[in-house]
Amino acid sequence: MKLLANGKLTGGFDGDCPATREILNRVGDKWSVLVVVLLGDASRRFNELRRSIDGISQRMLTTTLRGLERDGLVKRTVYPTNPPQVDYALTKLGRTLLTPVSVLAGWAQGHRAEVQRARESFDTAKSGAHGGKADA
Amino acid sequence: MKLLANGKLTGGFDGDCPATREILNRVGDKWSVLVVVLLGDASRRFNELRRSIDGISQRMLTTTLRGLERDGLVKRTVYPTNPPQVDYALTKLGRTLLTPVSVLAGWAQGHRAEVQRARESFDTAKSGAHGGKADA
DNA sequence: CTGCATCCGATGCGATACTG
DNA sequence: CAGTATCGCATCGGATGCAG
Numbered sequence: 001m002k003l004l005a006n007g008k009l010t011g012g013f014d015g016d017c018p019a020t021r022e023i024l025n026r027v028g029d030k031w032s033v034l035v036v037v038l039l040g041d042a043s044r045r046f047n048e049l050r051r052s053i054d055g056i057s058q059r060m061l062t063t064t065l066r067g068l069e070r071d072g073l074v075k076r077t078v079y080p081t082n083p084p085q086v087d088y089a090l091t092k093l094g095r096t097l098l099t100p101v102s103v104l105a106g107w108a109q110g111h112r113a114e115v116q117r118a119r120e121s122f123d124t125a126k127s128g129a130h131g132g133k134a135d136a
Numbered sequence: 137m138k139l140l141a142n143g144k145l146t147g148g149f150d151g152d153c154p155a156t157r158e159i160l161n162r163v164g165d166k167w168s169v170l171v172v173v174l175l176g177d178a179s180r181r182f183n184e185l186r187r188s189i190d191g192i193s194q195r196m197l198t199t200t201l202r203g204l205e206r207d208g209l210v211k212r213t214v215y216p217t218n219p220p221q222v223d224y225a226l227t228k229l230g231r232t233l234l235t236p237v238s239v240l241a242g243w244a245q246g247h248r249a250e251v252q253r254a255r256e257s258f259d260t261a262k263s264g265a266h267g268g269k270a271d272a
Numbered sequence: 273c274t275g276c277a278t279c280c281g282a283t284g285c286g287a288t289a290c291t292g
Numbered sequence: 293c294a295g296t297a298t299c300g301c302a303t304c305g306g307a308t309g310c311a312g
Contacts, residue, residue, distance in 0.1 A: 017245075017248070019244075019248045019251070019252060020241065020244045020245055020248060021166050023243075023244035023247075023248065023251060024163070024164065024166060024169060024240065024241070024244055025164055025166060026164075027160070027163065027164055027240060028160065028161055028162075028163055028164005028165055028166075029164060030157050030160060030161060030164075033160060045273085045274090046273075046274055046275080047273065047274080057305070057306050057307080058274090058275080058306095058307095059275095059276095059305070059306065059307085060304095060305065060306080062274090062275060062276080063304095063305090069258065070254065070255050070258040070259070071251045071254055071255060072250060072251055072253070072254025072255070072257075072258070073251075073254075078274090082273095083273045083274085084273055084274060084275095084312080085273070085274085086273080086274060086275090093247060093250055093251075093254070096243070096247065097243065099239075099243075100239050100240045100242070100243040101240075103235075103236050103239045103240070104160065104163060104236045104237075104239070104240055105156065105160070106236070107159075107232070107233065107235075107236040108155075108156045108159035108160055109153075109156055111159075111229060111232065112153075112155045112156060112159065114208060114229055115155070115159060115207045115208060115209075115229075116155060117208070118206065118207055118208025118209075118229070119206055119207060119208070121208075122205065122206040122208070123206070181293085181294090182293070182294055182295085183293065183294075193285070193286050193287075194286095194287095194294090194295080195285070195286065195287085195296090196284095196285065196286080198294085198295065198296080199284095199285090214294090218293095219293045219294080220292080220293055220294055220295095221293070221294085222293080222294060222295090
């Protein structure tokens with residue numbers, strides 16, 4: 001990844017590209033990532049996912065799933081049984097996402113403590129600086 | 137990355153961890169990623185960044201920068217000159233983020249076309265399915 | 273069981289104006 | 293130049309109710 005003096009990028013990353021930005025956004029969406037990881041293990045049914053995640057509302061699960069499906073990351077299969085049963089599974093494309101995500105997740109886990117410390121130190125410095133009082 | 141039958145994860149990823157989720161969120165933030173990449177090349181001044189990004193508002197640049205600074209990813213240096221000059225640079229920790237981000241960005245770029253196609257096909261199927269009319 | 277539509281509060285973000 | 297505070301709009305997201 002290389003960056004030119006004028007702010008333009010060469011090589012593997014172009015932040016100006018709307019499509020790339022959009023995909024990055026999807027990864028930033030906590031639910032999407034969670035669902036992808038969950039589905040990385042095995043296909044799941046709707047309420048099965050809902051119970052697995054716990055904290056997600058039905059609306060958000062639906063929204064997330066549809067977004068993932070639209071992007072070709074997840075395959076939705078309806079079994080016309082009674083009661084209806086819908087199965088969600090990662091597509092081939094969806095599975096390729098697991099690696100980049102795990103790299104990122106690995107970074108997050110590995111540097112979690114550092115970030116935490118940086119945050120505390122930052123907050124401490126701030127509260128001590130502007131008010132003049134350190135133990136407000 | 138491994139996933140157990142009960143939905144719990146082993147190894148490198150734990151979606152339940154708030155800290156991890158928070159960091160993931162930061163990467164999902166388009167501006168943060170962009171700034172990190174930009175700063176990966178060289179340190180920049182405030183308005184220099186602003187011009188480089190073009191589309192970001194001052195408010196968001198400030199917010200983004202502060203968030204990055206708080207997380208220990210970016211170092212803010214003030215030169216008490218006249219007019220004031222403030223320099224932003226990646227910290228050592230910040231530089232370690234470049235690799236995971238580029239992996240992800242690489243994925244996004246590499247699969248951009250596939251996602252695009254999936255999206256179009258999804259949208260087409262939808263508009264043709266519920267309304268009964270295919271060329272609405 | 274699965275999923276969509278609606279209402280409504282919370283938050284995000286841009287635009288603007290003002291300070292050092 | 294760098295940064296903060298405020299306002300107003302747009303979107304997000306949860307809760308609820310209805311339908312296949």
